[in-house]
Amino acid sequence: MQHLSGIDRARAALEGGARLPAGTLSPAVAESWLRCRDLGLDPRATPQGGVIAFADVNRRREASSALRRLALAEMQLLHSQIAGSNFMIALGDADGVVLDTISDHRFSDSAAGRSIIPGSIWNESDRGTNALGLAALRREPVAVYGREHYFSCHGHLSCMAAPILDSGGRVLGLLDASCSEEARQQHTHVLVRMAASQIENGMIFQERTESFIFAFHPRVEYLDTLSAGLLAVSRDGEVLSLNRPANSLLAGLSTANGVHFDALFEAGFDMAMDGLLNGGVIRIRDRAGSGVFMVCRQIGHRGSIETPRRAGAAPAVLASPGAPDFVCEDHELRRATAELAEAVALRMPVHVTGETGTGKELMARHVHALSGRKGEFVAVNCGAVPEALFIAEIFGHERGAFTNARTEGAPGLARTADGGTLFLDEVADIPPSAQTALLRFLDSMELRAVGGHKTHKVDVQIVSATNRNLEELVASRAFRADLFYRLNAYTVRLPPLRSRSDFALVVQHLMDKIAPGIAITDAAIARLSLRNWPGNIRELHSVLQRALVRRHLEFVDEDSFADQEKSAEDCCEECRDHPLNRHKCREIRSAFRAAGDNVSKTARMLGLSRTTVYKHAR
Ligand SMILES: Nc1ncnc2c1ncn2[C@@H]1O[C@H](COP(=O)(O)OP(=O)(O)OP(=O)(O)O)[C@@H](O)[C@H]1O
Numbered sequence: 001m002q003h004l005s006g007i008d009r010a011r012a013a014l015e016g017g018a019r020l021p022a023g024t025l026s027p028a029v030a031e032s033w034l035r036c037r038d039l040g041l042d043p044r045a046t047p048q049g050g051v052i053a054f055a056d057v058n059r060r061r062e063a064s065s066a067l068r069r070l071a072l073a074e075m076q077l078l079h080s081q082i083a084g085s086n087f088m089i090a091l092g093d094a095d096g097v098v099l100d101t102i103s104d105h106r107f108s109d110s111a112a113g114r115s116i117i118p119g120s121i122w123n124e125s126d127r128g129t130n131a132l133g134l135a136a137l138r139r140e141p142v143a144v145y146g147r148e149h150y151f152s153c154h155g156h157l158s159c160m161a162a163p164i165l166d167s168g169g170r171v172l173g174l175l176d177a178s179c180s181e182e183a184r185q186q187h188t189h190v191l192v193r194m195a196a197s198q199i200e201n202g203m204i205f206q207e208r209t210e211s212f213i214f215a216f217h218p219r220v221e222y223l224d225t226l227s228a229g230l231l232a233v234s235r236d237g238e239v240l241s242l243n244r245p246a247n248s249l250l251a252g253l254s255t256a257n258g259v260h261f262d263a264l265f266e267a268g269f270d271m272a273m274d275g276l277l278n279g280g281v282i283r284i285r286d287r288a289g290s291g292v293f294m295v296c297r298q299i300g301h302r303g304s305i306e307t308p309r310r311a312g313a314a315p316a317v318l319a320s321p322g323a324p325d326f327v328c329e330d331h332e333l334r335r336a337t338a339e340l341a342e343a344v345a346l347r348m349p350v351h352v353t354g355e356t357g358t359g360k361e362l363m364a365r366h367v368h369a370l371s372g373r374k375g376e377f378v379a380v381n382c383g384a385v386p387e388a389l390f391i392a393e394i395f396g397h398e399r400g401a402f403t404n405a406r407t408e409g410a411p412g413l414a415r416t417a418d419g420g421t422l423f424l425d426e427v428a429d430i431p432p433s434a435q436t437a438l439l440r441f442l443d444s445m446e447l448r449a450v451g452g453h454k455t456h457k458v459d460v461q462i463v464s465a466t467n468r469n470l471e472e473l474v475a476s477r478a479f480r481a482d483l484f485y486r487l488n489a490y491t492v493r494l495p496p497l498r499s500r501s502d503f504a505l506v507v508q509h510l511m512d513k514i515a516p517g518i519a520i521t522d523a524a525i526a527r528l529s530l531r532n533w534p535g536n537i538r539e540l541h542s543v544l545q546r547a548l549v550r551r552h553l554e555f556v557d558e559d560s561f562a563d564q565e566k567s568a569e570d571c572c573e574e575c576r577d578h579p580l581n582r583h584k585c586r587e588i589r590s591a592f593r594a595a596g597d598n599v600s601k602t603a604r605m606l607g608l609s610r611t612t613v614y615k616h617a618r
Pocket residue numbers: 324325326327328354355356357358359360361362363467509537538541
């Protein structure tokens with residue numbers, strides 16, 4: 001109760017513009033309040049806006065891709081440790097902009113949950129005192145409970161945040177757990193700190209694949225814990241990075257950039273290596289005289305055997321056992337898929353975008369093969385399932401849940417995909433009522449059949465795809481923003497065929513598939529490359545098939561497409577792929593030419609509206 005009355009007095013002073021009573025707040029919070037007051041922020045006002053545009057979120061996500069890869073896996077774990085307790089886990093970048101959230105559905109449906117979304121800015125100067133902003137400023141873990149938040153409108157929130165630092169002490173990102181004030185639990189703070197340390201350590205391993213990594217601690221039984229110091233050391237003994245515990249364990253010694261192992265430990269690098277490379281734990285003294293145990297956690301290798309693949313280093317054809325080959329020499333596509341394997345290894349949901357026929361389903365099958373999962377690849381066309389049945393179709397239904405033909409009950413597609421991949425095609429068409437259910441499922445990987453009482457946990461790789469602009473749908477509120485961010489943890493944008501720099505390779509690949517051994521001339525490829533390809537690779541496939549038929553499966557040259565091009569010229573772009581419309585379209589275009597390219601005259605001749613004529617005559 002004392003704490004409450006203390007905070008009451010402190011708030012009264014803050015909101016009344018008076019001096020803050022001493023001893024009522026932690027120094028970190030008190031200093032933050034004063035900074036906010038100096039900035040002229042009104043604690044009773046509602047902080048303005050504070051959400052950046054989608055494109056910026058994506059740019060920031062890309063800039064933090066290495067961090068996100070590790071953090072998303074930790075966030076999942078953290079979420080499962082504190083699941084069911086009305087919490088949200090958020091990852092922010094160094095500027096306090098939220099990049100990803102995983103949330104308990106009760107929390108995400110609350111006012112607080114709606115304020116912590118990807119793109120929301122939680123730095124101190126925008127949102128006043130809050131854990132994320134304060135942890136970024138202080139570069140240490142911080143908790144801000146209830147009314148300690150500067151703005152009274154955030155008084156129902158409790159947040160615990162820990163910064164994720166690089167070995168130079170710079171903030172790479174922030175991990176935050178937020179809940180409603182009454183749901184807060186002490187141990188969450190510890191879990192968030194542990195997760196942040198785990199990510200920091202992971203970053204050292206991820207970035208230093210060519211270095212030795214040693215763990216050390218004064219007590220041998222702590223070598224496997226998060227308290228152990230980690231040192232990344234080059235083959236010459238130069239210390240390249242240290243984690244936070246290493247810095248504290250070596251306090252008093254200079255660990256500045258480029259320091260040599262010999263300057264930190266009495267036994268020289270070569271002698272230490274003899275013992276460490278034998279796989280054993282050695283005991284050595286640091287230069288301050290303290291004894292520590294040390295073990296080698298990674299043997300650095302030379303060259304590029306395991307160095308992470310950079311954009312530009314990916315192969316021309318992505319091939320995985322069990323998946324159809326995916327031509328991928330185009331540089332945009334290579335960049336988009338450079339880190340796909342890592343994302344899949346971390347079970348990140350993959351979102352594939354691209355025009356119709358660009359290979360979204362093929363990419364989904366490739367992800368499935370990459371995941372090495374033994375279970376099934378289950379594709380759902382979200383646009384084709386009626387709204388009323390969507391949830392039952394995905395999550396199953398118990399016997400008797402429906403009174404029509406579905407009396408028997410079914411496990412649902414998500415359970416069928418257990419151990420495999422669930423491909424949500426045309427994901428933009430998921431009915432609004434099912435979006436919430438899908439979001440809950442993605443957060444917990446648990447589902448309950450319609451009419452059932454038992455929940456089932458499943459393990460599925462999620463791949464979604466659309467050729468619509470999901471960002472616009474989110475902006476118009478037709479698609480839930482939190483679901484959008486959850487699905488596109490890793491996005492692959494497939495370029496349209498007309499802009500692919502590997503066009504010739506795609507043609508050659510399709511030829512090999514359709515008619516192995518039959519040649520296509522360079523001139524034919526050059527001619528095809530001039531087209532617009534609204535139907536992309538699917539359209540190219542059928543154009544090649546028709547050309548092969550015309551040439552009796554002997555060869556394909558530039559004249560093989562003559563009749564196709566002529567008939568294409570005869571109708572407008574939209575009707576070209578619709579056999580049913582083609583006839584009508586040709587009639588309009590020929591009447592238009594006969595009428596001397598006069599739209600009104602053609603319209604009168606055919607008894608059609610001018611708009612219709614214009615649409616086809618263009
Ligand atoms: N990169 C590629 N390499 C080889 N073949 C490809 C590639 N991309 C697509 N294809 C082929 O093109 C055809 C269309 O691909 P797919 O069905 O995956 O497209 P999609 O984007 O899912 O289409 P839609 O949006 O209409 O559902 C398939 O025959 C596929 O094998």
